[in-house]
Amino acid sequence: MNTDIAVNWHIDPAKANEIYQRIGDLDMIVSGIINPAVSEVVKASVPRRTVADTLRERGALKDEIDVALADRLKPYGVIVDDVSLVNFAFSAEFKAAIEAKQVAEQEAQKAAFRAQQAEQDAKAEINRAKGQAEAQRLLRTNLIPEILQQQAIAKWDGRFPTVMSGQGGVPLINLNLDSTAPNSPQQ
DSSP states (O other): OOOEEEEEEEEOOOGGHHHHHOOHHHHHIIIIIIIHHHHHHHHHHGGGGHHHHHHHHHHHHHHHHHHHHHHHGGGGTTTEEEEEEEEEEEEEEEHHHHHHHHHHHHHHHHHHHHHHHHHHHHHHHHHHHHHHHHHHHHHHHHHHHHHHHHHHHHHHHHHHHHHHHHHSTTTTOOOOOOTTTTTTTOO
16 A cells, blocks of 8 residues: 655754754755654554555544654654645555455355355245145045045046946946935835
8 A cells, every 4th residue: 555645844943953953954854854754653553454444544544643753753853733644545456356355255245145045945945845745644634535536526527438447337436325325225
């Protein structure tokens, strides 16, 4: 990550002569004192946060750099008025890594959704099978020969088969009437 920092500063007027004698002119102050101090403070402050936190907590980062830089430059007679975080720039590799991470997270979410959907589909299929099994069980327990005969009659189209085998009776229709049954004709 590259960061552009703007530092507004001035020399303590009471120490101007001493600073000029010890450090040198304005260029020497900037290149020998301020630039290294800014670099050191920024490198100490930025890595404490993730990239997302750095962007989200930009104000807090600015305040932290401001205080640390003021403390660092005060012994040299340089007074920091303000620090501005002008720009954050990321390398192409870092941008590609962030994009790849986002794509991977989306793919993971899709996979989790598909797994959850498959689980729900499996549960639904199990419930359908249980329902069908229960329907079959109820049908078996309630299916008696008279019901089968009634269903056969209901589906019968009124035509007798042209070929018969066995006892020669009408299939599925029991014409043997029990003489003990009510309303049965007496022979």
